[in-house]
Amino acid sequence: xxxxxxxxxxxxxxxxxxxxxxxxxxxxxxxxxxxxxxxxxxxxxxxxxxxxxxxxxxxxxxxxxxxxxxxxxxxxxxxxxxxxxxxxxxxxxxxxxxxxxxxxxxxxxxxxxxxxxxxxxxxxxxxxxxxxxxxxxxxxxxxxxxxxxxxxxxxxxxxxxxxxxxxxxxxxxxxxxxxxxxxxxxxxxxxxxxxxxxxxxxxxxxxxxxxxxxxxxxxxxxxxxxxxxxxxxxxxxxxxxxxxxxxxxx
Amino acid sequence: xxxxxxxxxxxxxxxxxxxxxxxxxxxxxxxxxxxxxxxxxxxxxxxxxxxxxxxxxxxxxxxxxxxxxxxxxxxxxxxxxxxxxxxxxxxxxxxxxxxxxxxxxxxxxxxxxxxxxxxxxxxxxxx
Numbered sequence: 370x371x372x373x374x375x376x377x378x379x380x381x382x383x384x385x386x387x388x389x390x391x392x393x394x395x396x397x398x399x400x401x402x403x404x405x406x407x408x409x410x411x412x413x414x415x416x417x418x419x420x421x422x423x424x425x426x427x428x429x430x431x432x433x434x435x436x437x438x439x440x441x442x443x444x445x446x447x448x449x450x451x452x453x454x455x456x457x458x459x460x461x462x463x464x465x466x467x468x469x470x471x472x473x474x475x476x477x478x479x480x481x482x483x484x485x486x487x488x489x490x491x492x493x494x495x496x497x498x499x500x501x502x503x504x505x506x507x508x509x510x511x512x513x514x515x516x517x518x519x520x521x522x523x524x525x526x527x528x529x530x531x532x533x534x535x536x537x538x539x540x541x542x543x544x545x546x547x548x549x550x551x552x553x554x555x556x557x558x559x560x561x562x563x564x565x566x567x568x569x570x571x572x573x574x575x576x577x578x579x580x581x582x583x584x585x586x587x588x589x590x591x592x593x594x595x596x597x598x599x600x601x602x603x604x605x606x607x608x609x610x611x612x613x614x615x616x617x618x619x
Numbered sequence: 620x621x622x623x624x625x626x627x628x629x630x631x632x633x634x635x636x637x638x639x640x641x642x643x644x645x646x647x648x649x650x651x652x653x654x655x656x657x658x659x660x661x662x663x664x665x666x667x668x669x670x671x672x673x674x675x676x677x678x679x680x681x682x683x684x685x686x687x688x689x690x691x692x693x694x695x696x697x698x699x700x701x702x703x704x705x706x707x708x709x710x711x712x713x714x715x716x717x718x719x720x721x722x723x724x725x726x727x728x729x730x731x732x733x734x735x736x737x738x739x740x741x742x743x744x745x746x
Contacts, residue, residue, distance in 0.1 A: 408675075411702040412631050415723035419637035422727060426644050448633065496677055 394568040398520050402489040406463045409492050413456035420449045462488050469516040474597060476512050479550050480505035480542035486522045487540060499530045499538060506543030509550045512596045517572055522552065524569040525591060529557035534587050545592055548599045552591040559589040624666060625734060627651040628658040629673040629700060641727055655684035662693050669734045673700045674708055682715050689716055696737040
C-alpha cells in the first residue's frame with residue numbers, strides 16, 4: 370500500500386470515527402430531550418389528575434350537602450384546560466424532535482428550530498434556575514440536517530446554562546447578510562466554548578457553520594450558510610450518507 | 620388516621636397545593652413546600668408523621684434531602700415521589716432509607732394507603 374493510499378485510509382478512518390462520535394452525540398441529545406419531555410408530560414398529567422380529582426371531590430361533597438363553590442370549580446376547570454394545552458405543546462415538540470432525523474437535509478426555518486430546542490430544554494433550564502428566551506429577529510430558512518442544527522444549538526445552550534451571567538439566556542435567530550443566517554446567543558461566558566470542543570466542532574464543520582464571539586460581552590454568534598450550495602462554497606466537511614432514513618413516522 | 624400530619628415536598632406548586640386540598644378533604648393535615656431547604660426547616664421545627672418527597676427537585680436531589688434528614692437524626696418515614704418509572708432510582712431511594720415510593724400521576728387512594736402503612740411501619744419499628 371502506498372503512502373498516499375495509507376494516508377487516505379487513515380483520513381477515512383478518522384472521518385468515520387468523527388461521524389460515529391457525532392452520531393452518538395445526536396443519540397444522546399435525542400434521548401436526553403425525550404426523557405425531559407416525558408418528565409414534563411408526566412408533571413402535566415399529574416397536575417391534571419389532581420385538579421380533576423379535586424373537582425370530583427367537590428362534587429361528591431356537594432352531593433352530601435356542602436355548598437358547591439361554582440367559581441372554584443370553574444377556576445379548576447380552567448387550570449385543567451391550560452395544563453392540557455401545555456401538555457399538547459410538549460407533545461408537538463416531541464413529534465418535531467422525532468421527525469428531525471428523517472431526512473439528510475431539508476429546508477427549515479432557523480428561528481423555529483432554535484425555539485424547538487429551547488422548548489425541549491425548558492425543564493432542564495428550570496431545574497438549573499435559568500430561563501431561555503428566544504427572540505426571532507427575522508424569519509430565515511436554512512438548508513441543513515435538522516438534527517445536526519439542533520445538536521449544535523443544544524450544545525451552545527447547554528454551555529450557556531452552566532456558564533450563565535444572570536440566569537437569563539437569550540437566543541435570537543436572524544439573517545446575516547444575503548447568504549447566511551445567525552443565532553445570536555447572549556447571557557453567558559463563552560470563552561471556554563471558543564474554540565468549540567470536538568463534538569460541537571464536528572457538527573459546525575458539517576453545517577459549514579462557525580461559532581464566534583459576539584460584539585458585546587456575554588454574546589456569541591452561531592453563523593451558518595442558508596443553503597447547501599453556500600455550505601459547499603465554504604468548504605464545509607463532507608456530508609454524511611446512509612445514516613438517515615427517509616421513512617417518516619406518524 | 621384523622622390526626623395524620625404529612626409534609627409534601629415538590630417543586631410543582633400547582634400539583635402539591637391541589638394534593639394538599641384533596642388530602643385535607645379526607646381529614647389529613649397536609650402541608651407543602653417547594654424545595655429541600657424548606658423541607659428540612661419544617662421537619663426540624665414541626666412534627667410530621669410522614670414526608671412525601673419528590674426525587675427531583677429544582678436544583679436538588681430528593682434522595683440527598685432525605686439523607687440529610689437522617690443525618691440530623693430525624694426518623695420520619697419518607698415516601699418518594701417520582702416522575703420516572705426508573706427502577707434504579709426507586710431502588711436507590713429504598714436503599715437510602717425511603718419506606719416506599721409512588722409514581723406520578725398519583726392515585727390518591729394508593730398514596731393514602733402507602734402513608735398509612737408507612738406510619739404503621741414506623742410505629743411497629745419504634746415500639
